[in-house]
Amino acid sequence: MPAPSGNKTVAGGPSLRLAKLGIELAASSTPLGANVESSDAGHFLFLSGTLPVVNPRLAISGRLGENLSVKEGREAARIASFNALAVAQEHLGNLDRPKKLVKRTVRMATAERFFEHAVVADGASDLYAQIFGPETGHTRLLYGVYSLPIGVPVIVDTIFEIERPNN
Numbered sequence: 001m002p003a004p005s006g007n008k009t010v011a012g013g014p015s016l017r018l019a020k021l022g023i024e025l026a027a028s029s030t031p032l033g034a035n036v037e038s039s040d041a042g043h044f045l046f047l048s049g050t051l052p053v054v055n056p057r058l059a060i061s062g063r064l065g066e067n068l069s070v071k072e073g074r075e076a077a078r079i080a081s082f083n084a085l086a087v088a089q090e091h092l093g094n095l096d097r098p099k100k101l102v103k104r105t106v107r108m109a110t111a112e113r114f115f116e117h118a119v120v121a122d123g124a125s126d127l128y129a130q131i132f133g134p135e136t137g138h139t140r141l142l143y144g145v146y147s148l149p150i151g152v153p154v155i156v157d158t159i160f161e162i163e164r165p166n167n
Helices: 014-021 071-092 117-132
Strands: 037-042 045-051 098-109 139-145 154-162
Touching: 014 045, 014 117, 037 071, 037 117, 045 071, 045 098, 071 098, 071 154, 098 117
Parallel strands: 098 139
Antiparallel strands: 037 045, 045 154, 098 154
16 A cells, blocks of 8 residues: 655646556545544545554554654554545545545644654655645644554544535
8 A cells, every 4th residue: 555655746636646656545444433434515525533554453553752753653644644545535436536635634642742743744745745736735733642542643634625526
């Protein structure tokens, strides 16, 4: 699943960009609680928080600034972002309906003296710039907390603006 981590943008729509980057999305995972993975309203698709899970196992666990490095946090954010794309693709049928990433919230399990939240979150933001283009931009909220479910270091919440299907 995870592919190149450079900032290179590839031409074409999101599905074509993923293919050109050699990225294949895994099936989305099951939510941890009594909720759904995705819900659309009007021109927006809201995704539940996605985790750094691969082959349904937690790929990276721990706390940033304690037993995880910034590099590991960035990779966790990228994996969670791939999983968000898989949820969007499953909900929408393809990844060409999202017009842009509107907002991203990144929660991180951090040690008290960890201050590199933005660098970790860029692991998610840089990926989306590759796929949706850097010109689309998005808003972002970052924060560190002491603990997250099942020991995950990062949870990524995502809101896309989507094209409505022609009826």
